[in-house]
Amino acid sequence: MTGASGAILAERFLLRAREVAEIELHLILSPAALLTAQLELGKKRRDWTTLADTIYRHDDLAAPLASGSFPTAGMVIIPCSMKTLAAVAHGFSDNLITRAAEVTLKERRRLVLAVRETPLSLVHLRNMMLATEAGAVVMPPVPAFYAGVTTIEAAADQFACRVLDLLGWSHPNAVRWSGGDELGV
Ligand SMILES: Cc1cc2nc3c(=O)[nH]c(=O)nc-3n(C[C@H](O)[C@H](O)[C@H](O)COP(=O)(O)O)c2cc1C
Known part of the structure; x- marks a missing residue:
């Protein structure tokens, strides 16, 4: 998690990912993420510990995740600030x-x-563009308005399921477009 607005996106992603049994969650929060999470959700660092299997210090460059020898299925930076995007790119x-x-x-x-x-x-x-050329998937949290989501929580859940899709997991409650036949379009 970084300090872009949208701590709810991280919260709902963690909640939905925890519902997929095979997933082991490793969480890193930047200092700016802690600030926005406090401002937007009233959550402090300790509140995030229950949402992940392991939580790391942002400056812990000796953590397992700092080495390619530690196997992972992938990584999502959610929400991703422009500063962290620049660093990744x-x-x-x-x-x-x-x-x-x-x-x-x-x-x-x-x-x-x-x-x-x-x-x-x-x-x-x-x-x-640089991040995409390097192999990342740039995925702005834009609601799928056709999916019938009417609350921010539902939009964040729907987005979380699409991120899980990209990481190779299918959430059982993911909303899937099945065509417009029943709408007569
Ligand atoms: C309330 C709040 C909202 C912010 N929203 C954004 C945002 O949407 N996008 C962004 O790139 N930065 C945003 N910022 C600025 C970042 O937090 C700032 O650039 C920070 O240095 C990012 O550091 P990090 O990437 O290490 O978390 C926001 C800051 C605050 C305090």
Whole structure:
């Protein structure tokens, strides 16, 4: 988790991922993520510990996730700030989030960046292009309006399920478009 707005996206992703039995969750929060989570959800660091199997210090560059020898299925940065996007795009790995992302790319594993900013500058767009060229999936948290979601929580859940899809897991409650026949379109 980084300090872009949208701590609820991380919360709902962790909740939905925990419902998939095979998933082991390793969580890193940046200091800015802790700030936004406190502002947006009133959650402190200890509140996140129950949502993951392991939680790491942001500056713990000796953690298992800092090495490609530690097997992972992939990584999602959710929400992903423009600062962390820039670091990932340029291989500037001075904390455990950016180092783990670098490792994920070099090991050719799935890296999903739930980038959140609006509007986007040319710098942001260029960094998204660089990250995509390096193999990351840039996935802004844009609601699927056709999926009938009417609350922020439902939109965040739906987004979480799409991220899980990209990481190779299928959530049992994922909303799937089955065509517009019954709507007469
Ligand atoms: C309330 C709040 C909302 C923010 N929203 C965003 C945002 O949506 N996108 C973004 O790129 N940065 C946002 N920021 C700024 C980042 O937190 C800041 O750039 C920080 O240095 C990111 O560090 P990190 O990537 O290590 O978490 C926000 C900051 C605050 C306090």
